[in-house]
Amino acid sequence: MAVHVYPCPIRWSDMDVYGVVNNVSFLRLLEEARVDLIWRLGAQNGDAFFSGGSVVVSHAISYRSPLVHQHSPVDIHMWVSEIRAASVTIDYEIKDDETVYAVASTTMAPYSYEGRHLRRIDAREEAFLERFFEDRRAIKV
Numbered sequence: 159m160a161v162h163v164y165p166c167p168i169r170w171s172d173m174d175v176y177g178v179v180n181n182v183s184f185l186r187l188l189e190e191a192r193v194d195l196i197w198r199l200g201a202q203n204g205d206a207f208f209s210g211g212s213v214v215v216s217h218a219i220s221y222r223s224p225l226v227h228q229h230s231p232v233d234i235h236m237w238v239s240e241i242r243a244a245s246v247t248i249d250y251e252i253k254d255d256e257t258v259y260a261v262a263s264t265t266m267a268p269y270s271y272e273g274r275h276l277r278r279i280d281a282r283e284e285a286f287l288e289r290f291f292e293d294r295r296a297i298k299v
Contacts, residue, residue: 161235190265213266241284
């Protein structure tokens with residue numbers, strides 16, 4: 159098990175009129191971290207995780223503390239909490255040394271854009287995902 163930590167910059171444009179990072183911007187930050195995990199690390203290690211494509215099935219976010227623009231990045235800790243035949247769930251904690259700003263979860267499914275259908279996770283993808291598996295959920299249901 160390995161939790162992947164992505165140091166994510168907070169941009170001035172991520173804030174809304176109230177001076178906090180907007181809820182939609184949180185989804186963008188999570189996407190940025192997820193891309194770093196899947197495409198940068200996957201490609202780096204010879205894996206073709208979701209090389210045929212993928213779709214987001216669902217997102218859930220629980221906000222814990224307001225996040226505002228800052229010059230140092232926040233850390234997005236992420237891990238795989240569930241691997242199924244045709245979906246994977248990635249959980250996150252967005253935090254710095256002192257504060258947890260949000261916890262979140264994204265479920266994705268591998269998708270064939272060429273054939274326009276969902277597909278199963280293949281053996282290489284599963285092996286890649288298992289490296290980041292941790293049996294815990296960021297959001298307790």
